Amino acid sequence: SLCSSLHSYRGNGLNGLVHVKNPYLESMDEDVLYHFSLGTKTHNLPVMFGDIKFICVGGSPNRMKAFAQLMHKELGLEGDGKDLKDICAGTDRYSMYKAGPVLSITHGMGVPSISIMLHELIKLLHHAKCRDVTIIRIGTPGGLGIDPGTVVITDIAVDSFFKAQFQQVILDNIVIRSTELDKDLVEELLNCSKEIHDFPTLTGHTMCTYDFYEGQGRLDGALCSFSNEKKLEYLKRAYDAGVRNIEMESTVFAAICRLCGLKGRISCHRPFPFHVCSCIPSHFLILSTYRFGQLWDLYNMKTKNVFQT
Numbered sequence: 001s002l003c004s005s006l007h008s009y010r011g012n013g014l015n016g017l018v019h020v021k022n023p024y025l026e027s028m029d030e031d032v033l034y035h036f037s038l039g040t041k042t043h044n045l046p047v048m049f050g051d052i053k054f055i056c057v058g059g060s061p062n063r064m065k066a067f068a069q070l071m072h073k074e075l076g077l078e079g080d081g082k083d084l085k086d087i088c089a090g091t092d093r094y095s096m097y098k099a100g101p102v103l104s105i106t107h108g109m110g111v112p113s114i115s116i117m118l119h120e121l122i123k124l125l126h127h128a129k130c131r132d133v134t135i136i137r138i139g140t141p142g143g144l145g146i147d148p149g150t151v152v153i154t155d156i157a158v159d160s161f162f163k164a165q166f167q168q169v170i171l172d173n174i175v176i177r178s179t180e181l182d183k184d185l186v187e188e189l190l191n192c193s194k195e196i197h198d199f200p201t202l203t204g205h206t207m208c209t210y211d212f213y214e215g216q217g218r219l220d221g222a223l224c225s226f227s228n229e230k231k232l233e234y235l236k237r238a239y240d241a242g243v244r245n246i247e248m249e250s251t252v253f254a255a256i257c258r259l260c261g262l263k264g265r266i267s268c269h270r271p272f273p274f275h276v277c278s279c280i281p282s283h284f285l286i287l288s289t290y291r292f293g294q295l296w297d298l299y300n301m302k303t304k305n306v307f308q309t
């Protein structure tokens with residue numbers, strides 16, 4: 001089914017600053033953001049990115065360029081936006097486009113790819129001294145037992161065992177990180193979707209797998225060691241556990257973003273670390289002013305339902 005997930009994180013360090021949790025970073029003479037082909041000595045990051053308020057991340061370069069062009073148009077910025085330059089042109093790892101306060105970045109496919117991107121993005125926001133940034137991931141997951149055309153707003157990102165956790169291997173240790181998302185924000189997003197007609201939206205868990213084929217129960221990979229019955233039984237269990245779509249990035253996205261907002265939680269005493277009250281109006285801005293619903297059509301997300309139970 002057509003189904004898309006949307007995960008959000010609001011950077012909320014002290015004073016709305018995004019912050020990093022690496023004691024070594026400040027003492028480094030230079031920070032090279034290798035996979036963006038940007039760096040603190042070679043680029044004036046505060047000038048280039050200091051005004052960023054919204055970040056939208058997604059898998060592919062074409063989609064994220066189209067998103068930036070749409071933002072350009074919707075914001076009424078000068079020019080037609082057709083010639084938006086890829087800020088990461090010095091590398092072909094990721095693509096990045098800027099339209100006023102909106103940054104649109106690719107993350108490739110899978111946990112390792114989005115993880116590298118997020119490390120460098122969060123450092124970039126830190127170096128650029130960005131404040132009150134909202135980050136949204138839009139994706140093209142496979143739907144699970146839902147109607148084609150449905151958008152899923154992720155309430156919790158779960159792993160292949162339906163647990164709200166992400167296992168980060170640090171050196172040779174496994175560290176479990178929480179992947180819970182901001183419940184108030186999920187509610188807000190759902191309310192926004194109600195303002196848009198013909199835009200079926202629901203909330204549900206998004207399951208993140210490490211593999212597109214065997215990990216997601218597909219029968220058409222180069223390897224397949226399970227039966228169709230076994231696949232359906234697993235997907236049924238996933239559905240019963242609350243999973244409504246399946247993709248490959250959500251758990252690490254939630255875990256990293258949650259961790260980088262931790263200090264903000266302490267300072268503002270919110271139940272979830274990446275919720276800042278002052279961000280709420282901005283958030284509605286990106287959903288309604290930018291006619292968020294139309295993005296899904298633009299991105300041609302109508303995919304086949306391979307998970308219908």
Ligand code: R2B
Pocket residue numbers: 059108109110139140141142212246247248249
């Ligand atoms: C959705 O689509 C990609 C796999 O086709 C992957 O990035 C994901 O999460």
